[in-house]
Each structure stands twice: as structure tokens, then as C-alpha cells.
Amino acid sequence: MSDKINLKIDNIAVSIKSGATILEAAKKVNIRIPTLCYHEDLCVAGNCRVCVVEQVGSDRLLPACAMPVNEGMEINTNSMKVRNARKQIVELLVSEHRADCTRCYKNGKCELQELSSEYIVGENGFIDLVAHKGYTIDNFSPSIIKDDSKCIRCQRCVRTCDQLQSISALTVAHKGEHMKVSSFFDKPMFEVVCTNCGQCVNRCPTGALTEKTYLDEVWSALNSDTKHTVVQTAPAVRIALGEALGMPPGEIVTGKMVSALRRLGFNSVLDTDFTADLTIIEEGNELLQRLKKVVKEKDDSVKLPLTTSCSPGWVKFIEHAFPELLPNVSTAKSPQQMFGALVKTFYAKKIEVKPENIVSVSIMPCTAKKYEADRPEMRSSGFKDVDYVLTTRELALMIKQAGIDFASLPDDEYDSIMGESSGAAVIFGATGGVMEAALRTAYEVVTGREVPFDGLNILPVRGMENIRAVSIKIENVLPEWDFLEGVELKTCVAHGLSNAKQVMEAVRDGKADYHFIEIMACPGGCLGGGGQPIPTSPAIRKKRSEAIYNEDELKPIRKSHENPEVIHLYEEFLKEPLGEVSHQLLHTHYTERNRY
Amino acid sequence: MAEVKQLVKGLADQHGRTMESLLPILQGIVHQEQHISEDAMVEVARELNISAAQVYGTATFYSFLHTKPLGKYVIRVCKTITCMMHGKNQVIKELESVLKINLGETTHDGKFTLLETNCLGQCHKGPAMLINDEPYTELTPEKVREIIMKYKHQEISAN
Amino acid sequence: MKKNLQRLDLIFKNEHDSEAILKKTFGRTDDDVINDLISSGLKGRGGAGFPTGLKWKLAAETQSDEKFVICNADEGEPGTFKDREILSSVPHKVLSGMAVCAKIIGAKKGYIYLRSEYNFLKPQLLRVIDEFHDLFDSLNLDFRVEIFMGSGAYICGEESALFESMEGKRGEPRNKPPFPTDSGYKNKPTVINNVETLAHTYSILKYGADKFKDLGIQDSRGSKVFSVSGDTPAPGIYELEFGMSLQKFVDDFGDGDSKAVQVGGASGFCVPRKRFNKTVIGYQGKLRGTSLPTGGSMMIFNSSRSMYNVLHNYLDFFVEESCGQCTPCRVGTQQLLLGIQAVKKGEQPSSYLNKLLDLAEAMRVTAKCGLGQSVANSFSSIVENFKEEMIY
Secondary structure (H helix, E strand, C coil): CCCEEEEEECCEEEEEECCCEHHHHHHHCCCCCCCCCCCCCCCCCCCCCCCEEEECCCCCCEECCCCECCCCCEEECCCHHHHHHHHHHHHHHHHCCCCCHHHCCCCCCCHHHHHHHHCCCCCCCCCCCHHHCCCCEECCCCCEEEEHHHCCCCCHHHHHHHHHCCCCCCEEECCHHHCEEECHHHCCHHHCCCCCCCHHHHHCCCCCEEECCCHHHHHHHHCCCCCEEEEEECCCCCCCHHHHHCCCCCCCCHHHHHHHHHHHCCCEEEEHHHHHHHHHHHHHHHHHHHHHHHHHCCCCCCCCCEECCCCHHHHHHHHHHCHHHHHHECCECCHHHHHHHHHHHHHHHHHCCCHHHEEEEEEECCCHHHHHHHCCCCCCCCCCCCCEEEEHHHHHHHHHHCCCCHHHCCCCCCCCCCCCCCHHHHHHHCCCHHHHHHHHHHHHHHHCCCCCCHHHCCHHHCCCCCEEEEEEECCCCCHHHHHHCCCEEEEEEEECHHHHHHHHHHHHCCCCCCCEEEEECCCCHHHHCCCCCCCCCHHHHHHHHHHHHHHHHHCCCCCHHHCHHHHHHHHHHHCCCCCHHHHHHCECCCCCCCCC | CHHHHHHHHHHHHHHCCCHHHHHHHHHHHHHHHCCCCHHHHHHHHHHHCCCHHHHHHHHCCCCCCCCCCCCCEEEEEECCHHHHHCCHHHHHHHHHHHHCCCCCCECCCCCEEEEEECCCCCHHHCCCEEECCEEECCCCHHHHHHHHHHHHHHHHHHC | CCCCCCCCCCCCCCCCCHHHHHHHHHCCCHHHHHHHHHHHCCECCCCCCCEHHHHHHHHHHCCCCCCEEEEEECCCCCCCCHHHHHHHHCHHHHHHHHHHHHHHHCCCEEEEEECHHHHHHHHHHHHHHHHHHHHHHHCCCCCEEEEEECCCCHHHHCHHHHHHHHCCCCCCCCCCCCCCCCCCHHHCCEEEEEHHHHHHHHHHHHHCHHHHHCCEECCEECEEEEEEEECCCCCEEEEEECCCEHHHHHHHHCCCCEEEEEECHHHCEEEEHHHCCCEEECCCCCCCCEEECCCCEEEEEECCCCHHHHHHHHHHHHHHHCCCCCHHHHHHHHHHHHHHHHHHHCCCCCCHHHHHHHHHHHHHHHCCCHHHHHHHHHHHHHHHHCHHHHHC
8 A cells, every 4th residue: 555645736636645734735736825823843733724725525624734635635725715715814814913014123024914915905804903902012121022913823933932942931821812922921021931042033924023123223333433333243144144135045145244244334344253263262171171170180069061151042041941050051151242242352452442432233143142242241341242233134134224235245354353263163053063163172182183073074963953962082182181081072962942951851860971062042053043034944944054064164274273363362362261361251150040 | 929839739749740730730729719829820830840831821721710819709690691681780780789899800808709701501590600619590689699698697607 | 391392301311220231231242332322323412413433433443552531521502501410410321321432442541521610510420430430340340530620611612622621731622633533632542422422322222222213313313402591481401302393492492482593502503483494403414494403502582682682692702712723713703793893883884794794604614623613603693684683
């Protein structure tokens, strides 16, 4: 017996594996069925009903996203019955949605708007329900704005927060006409366990969940005569920005992005990759120090495994969910915040501008970075180290606002100093990248030889597997590291907070003996960040990932400790890894937060 | 707070700590306190190792699981059409006047809350109401006055 | 009660031979018992009307380490109170039915999902369950029954919403397939039957399939318990034969001035006087005129009643009790309610009712579960038959 199912969709024969849905079968023959609650990253909900189709011989319509195919099925996706039903559903959604489109941040990027235009929702719709509801807008969070009046209850955000992130800061509350997406007791997002990861924002089809934008503040700094504007760009921005400006996924647009930033008027166009390299030096040394204390000195006050700390969503997650494991988190700040601290100290001195006159802007694939920059700990320079954080999407919008034809821009180079970076820094943008970068450096520090992988590519830590455990045997060490001779260095990489939770539960329960764990809050790492272009899907993440590893290969320098600007920074300013200046500027501490 | 913690812990010991225990635990809290407070929900989340928002999401779905404080006696008058046809509105009016509150409110002494509810399954004997778990049927203004008086006397003699 | 009312006495018959029936039934092969149920023609009495024997057979055939039998006692349909009566007067018949089902499908655990409004039934029910546990032990049946209390949500009467509720979640209906006999409570094969359905199995096992099948007509076999309320001199519970015409029903139960009967509660159909003759109570089939499936709620309205108020009351109910997850039901119910209010107030033209009728039809064909799908039943039948009352 064949496990293929044969059916007809709009009279086109399709053969597809048993268990597939009508939606999948239609896709196979290039028939697009509209969807709203459906998202490739999430379990099927079947609640918006926009994807209904007609089965010949059946009175009721079927949800294409949820209905498995049956042998001999005859499906119509565009009959009058289907068209009428879909139009009514879109009209219903519009009636409970504050359709204030011209004033909406998502204007032109809203899936409901798109469907309304496709189904010509005219003036004769249903009665406006929004007026009856007394909606409020939660704009207290530095990262995320939640506007209930634009919510169409597709629950993508709730499924994201629950299934992908295991946070469940968002839930569905009440029923009937009062049913809504809510936090615990409908508190503001900043008061609850939300990590600001923005994965919900990335999946919201309307303007109900958006990033808090700081575009006006940045434009005004750019237009100020007295301010010196410094911009840094995160590794994962350069491989995704193009998508928001009409290019296909997977284009590396580093040079064009640098050009655009100059055209926008930033005085210094610098690279977060520089401090990604610096993070590797600091965090790598922290790992080696901890190993020394644990393995050699048997100091049980020092905690292993060490976990990375560059993902602010992850940091806030562990502060809420596993406060007892906070001593395991690297004290190294994230590249963004190391950068911020250096800009208003070391760099300010170099360019002879008073730190109070510097406006430090960062472009991030991330909404949690906005929150991170706001943390009270992040003022080591004596000022707010990073003034404004923009997402990849916001930068794309600025470029459009400035009338720049992005695709035709010439490539340009980052400014020096703090503009140079290695391939190891670029891969910070992909899950496993920090681990690979750290191993490239740490292995060499300990053994004096390059990591034993072809072309420095540590393939086992790469990929999209949820959790990847990799061991590397350390042999023939330099005399200073003799205590590590023969040690099997056990590492683990996890991305997405539900995977992170699994790993940390194992650590907490003593069921994991890792030395070093890399965790990124977002699926795929920063390349799948909450601030990245919409849509983000498994296929798009794969493209972005390929671009990141290509960029790494193209870099003349592939190891963080060989970045000449980083070497120079230590010689001139920091003196030594984990030294006094580092301690003051580049390291931080964490805070236990409410568990529920 | 400590009391709520004890209460929830006791209920979790009794019903278990899986998702299947959630409704029985929430019902147990309501039985004791008439409503489920924020603190109680946090404790439930802790016992069951789920998020507080999930507890909130489930609790707010069910009309017998209140998240705001209610009186010791919760009066639920059936508002289905058949009870309405037989004088539900007069019954509510009488209750409002005897209790000196409006529909949806709780008396100042915290003893009575007056609510409407969907079909109580007593349609052949409407109008009907529940006071906590106890059904009362074939109500008239006179009858509800007597019933409330009985409860009030019971309260007085209990003190 | 008047005239020649044919009241049956099967379900409520005072008989207590559960032990004998279980012994007898356990002595037969499972196939034999299932075939009996199938040939009796018994269909689900909650309103949906799935053949009970087939449901048991499907669950019996599904392989699983764990299976469940659930008695759906979340009787929430406005105008329905028969399950309360059955559970208070003949709970042993329900438990006997559950036990036979458990034996046949291989379930060790059963639940009665009891709506919170019936909390007062719990103590008595627990006593009967205890007695039955002793009986099960004496018959070597490894089966235990628990009561699971609802908490006030009409939608939990929908079987998959009921499972969600038992799993500690919001009572939101699931996508189907999979169906409960494949994946029900805790995603295990589950037979979920209405209280009345289970009680009927007792009669069938005791008196034989033929006796049951002799009652009723065509595809609607046996007797049915009706909850009669509204403008009637004889409100109450009545066990009647399927296939009765509505005219006959009104003749027996009406107050002489009946203008409409709402058959099947808020989610059922409103039949106006002019159609009493053409309407027969039973599952759909090749019956003369219209046939109406029902959970047994019969609300009678006389000419003093405003059908606008009746519809308003039903829509209030749906607006509140929709689980809210799917668009047509969540938004559609609100639009229907606001819509009739707007027409009544003159804020919308009377032609807006046609838009609402289209909406109701769209809800019927697109909603995720029976609740949203059946709002159209009462809406369309009331608006179409009493249009003037909606406008003036």
C-alpha cells in the first residue's frame, strides 16, 4: 500500500504524503490559500478560519491548515461559497480591529490589511466593535508595545511565547466577547516574565504587537549640530536587512548598509562585531579561569558550566526562571553593551569628543536589546552606554524615509577604530556561533594550535538542531595549562528558550556535566531575532545562516584574538583580559526576578 | 499570603500536581475563598510548575472561577429566557432591594454577592437561582425575601 | 397534562438490577453487545446524534495502553434539564452503561463531567459510585469512576472542549479529526456519551435491542427525554417516542396560544405555528416535512412573547459563552447581537437583517465547533419567521 494520498485541488491532481494538510497539498501545486493564524514555526490552531476551502459533497467548509488530506478528496479553494465565507471572515476581523491603517506603525506590512485589500472589504462592513471595548495600549515596556485594539486573536503570539519560548508571559484570557490576549492579570508587559525577545512581535500579523520605536530620537540626534552620532551594527543585521528592502533572503549587504548609515548622517559607522571579538577574549578567559579554579584549584565556589550572556532575552529568562543558576552566567556584557561602554570612554577620548555629546545608537536584530540598553547596570561610562537601539526593521524604515535606493548603493567600509572584526565575530549571529568563536580562540590559547577542524569550521556546533552537545578533547597543552591535558571539554548549544529551559533544567538537576553552554533566546540565534525582517520562517533562517557562514569564510581574519584592533585595545587601554578596566567597563552582574 | 500558600499546597497534595489537577485546585480555592486572588494564582503556578499567566488564562475562562473577591454567599440568578418569562426581573429587583445592592455587587458586610448566570437547568421551575451550591426554584419576590432572611438569621446566630 | 399523551416509562422506570444486567452482559462477547447496540439504532442524546454502538466499536478497535469512558453531564443548553433529572433519579443506569462501555473498549478509568450548577448532586452521586465500585470488584471489573466538576462554561459540553477542560486548560474545542475514539482525553481513545445515552444502554441491555428499536421512526429510534418549559401548563421532564409531530406536541403541552416552539434550546430551531404540522422531532432523515434533531429542550412561546426578546436572550448567551477562539463565532455572535439591536433602534435599515442572515450562514459553514455552527439555527429561524418583530 502506498502512503501517498491522491486528491484534486481546483481540479489539479495532487499526490502527497499521508498526514499532510490541504494547505500543504495546495502549496505543492502552487495554489495559495490565505492564512492568518497559521505560522510555519507554530502548531496548527485552526482558529482564524480564513483558510476555509470547500470539499465537494460536504456542506461545511474545511480549514485547510488543520484538515488532513483524504484519498479522493475534491477541494475547491475559490468557489463562490468559499469566497463569500472568506470575505465575511475578513470583514468580521476588520470589525474588531482598530482599522486606523494610515496611522498604524504596521501600515503596509499588515497581513489583515493585505487580506482586506484582496477581498475588497468596502464601506458596507459590519458594525465597528472597537468603540464598545475600552481598549488600552501597553507602552510601558522599553521593547514591546501591545495594542489590544488591533489584536485579531489569532494567538500566534501566545503559541510563540508558550511553544517556542516556554515563557507563557502571554496567554488567552476570558471567553466570548471578552476573550483577549493577556499577560498575568493583564499587567503591563514590563511587570511580568516577558523576556522582550520579540518573537511575538515578529509573528504578529497586525499592529497589535510591535517594537517600541526610537526613530524620532535617532533622527533628531542625526540632525543635531552638537551631537556626535556613533552607530554600531550587530552581526545578524547585515545578512537580513536586504529582505526588508526588497532583496531576497540570504543576501550579504554589509557594504551597502555601511554606505546607507553614512548617508543617513552617522558620524562614526562602527561594528558590534568588534566587541563580539572582544567578548570572546573576555568570556573565553573567564571560561579558562573558571576551568582552572575548578579543575586545578578545586575551588567549589566557582560555578561550571559557564553560560554565555550576549542574548538579553536569555539573560532576563534565567533571571526569572533559574535565579539559582545566575552564578553560572558569564559576567561578560553583551557585545552591544561592551561597545556602548567603550564608545563613551575609550573611543570618545580617541576622537576627542565629550562623552555627553555622543549619541550612541545600535542596530540590532533584537527587541530585547532595547531593554538591555535600559538596564541600570548599563551605565559604566557614567552615561547611558547605548542611547538608542533600533531593530533591523527600523533601520530599513530609516533608509526608506531617507529616499535611499538601497540596492544600488556602493559597498563601503566601517570606520576605524572599532570597525575591524574577524569571521568569528560574524558568526555570533547564528546559533552555535559564539561557541565556535570561543573554541577557535580558547583551544589555541591552551594548546598553541588551531582547533582541529578543517578550515576552522567547527561543523558539529552549527545547524538548526534544537540542542547540540559537542565534546572536544584537549591534548598536548601548553605547560601553563597542563591541568587541562586530556580533558574532554563538554559544550552545549541551545537556541530558542524552550530548548534553553530543557538544558538548564538538566544543569539544575545535576544531570548535565557541561563546561560551557551557549544559549540564544531566539530560534536560529540572532539571525532569527525578534527585530529581524518579517516574515521569518525556517527556510528564511536557513538562508540567513548560510549567508553568515559565507561572510565568515570571506573574512581574512577568522579568529577573535587575531583582530588587530582588539589587540591594540588591550595594549593601549584595557591592558589585560579580566583586568581592572575590563571589570569596570565590560563585565556586569545579574538580578533575581519574580518567577511568575 | 502564608495562608493562601498553605491552602494551595494542601489542594495540590490532595489533587496532584499535573495539569489535570488545575481545575480541581482552582475550585478548591474558590470553595474556601470565593475567589482566586493574584497570590493564589502565583502559588498554583508554583505548585504545578506552569506560568502564572496560564493559570490566569484558565481561571478567567470559567464563570464560576472568579478573580475578584465575592461575598460569602454568591447568589446566581438564572437569566435564560424561560426564567425571564416567569418573573426573573422581579426576583432580581427584590434581591437588590433586600440586599441593598445592584446586580453584580457585593454587600458591604461581604456576605452576599448578586450575579446573573446562564441556564441553571431548572427551567420547568423558573425563576431559579443558586446560593453557592444550593438551588432555589419557583421563586417569587416573597420567596426570595424569606430565603435571604433565613441566610441573614443564620449569619447572626453564627456570630 | 392533557388528553392522550403517550408518555413512556423506560428511563425513569424504577428498577434496580444493575448487577444482573452487568453479569449477563459480561457473559456475552463484546462483539455481540456492540452489535446489539448498533441494531437498536441508539444515537447520541446530547443532540449531535452519533450512533452509540459505532462509537464504542471504534474505541474498542483503537489500540492503546490507556482508554477512558466519560459521561458528559455538562448539561448547559438553555432549556435542558433532563440529565439532572436522570442523574438524580436513576444514576445507577448511567453507571451501568459506563461499566459496560469500559469493559468493551478496555477502559480502567471513567469520569462524570458534571457541570458546576449541579454541584448539589455530587454527594448522592458519590455514594452511588461507591456502591458501584464494590459491584465492579465483585464482578472482577477493573474500573473506577470519578466525578470531574465543571466550572461554568457552556462550551465544555462540546466533547473536545470538555477534554481540554479536564486537562486544566481553557475549554476550547479542538480541530477534528482526530476524533475522541482515536484521541480524546489526554490524547487517548475515549468514549464520551451523554447522560441520557448511557441510561438508554441500560434499557437496551435489559430489554433487548428490538424493544428499543420498535419505538420511534426511520433513523430516529427509541424514546427521548424532553425538557418542556416556557408557556406551558405542564412544564417538566417527559420521555416520549421519537417521530412525534410538533403539532401533536403543542396540542399536548401548549397553553392553547402557542406561536412558536424552540426545539433544541438556544442552539436549536424555532418553529412557528404555521410549521407545527410539517415538523417532526427526530434526527434528520427522509422524514416528511422537516425533522429536527434535538438534545430535548422544548421551549414553548405563546403570542404574548416578543420573539425579538427571545432571540436577544439567545444571542446574549452565545456572545458570553462562545469560547472566543474562532473568528466566525467570537465576532459573528457579537455582530448578530449588535445588528438586531441596531435594526430595532432604526440605526440600520431592515435590509441589514439580510446581511446578518448571510453572516449566520457563513458562521454555520465556517465555525470550528458545533456552538458557532448552530448559532445560525436559532438566528435564521427566528429572523426569517418573525421578521416584523425584529424590525418594529
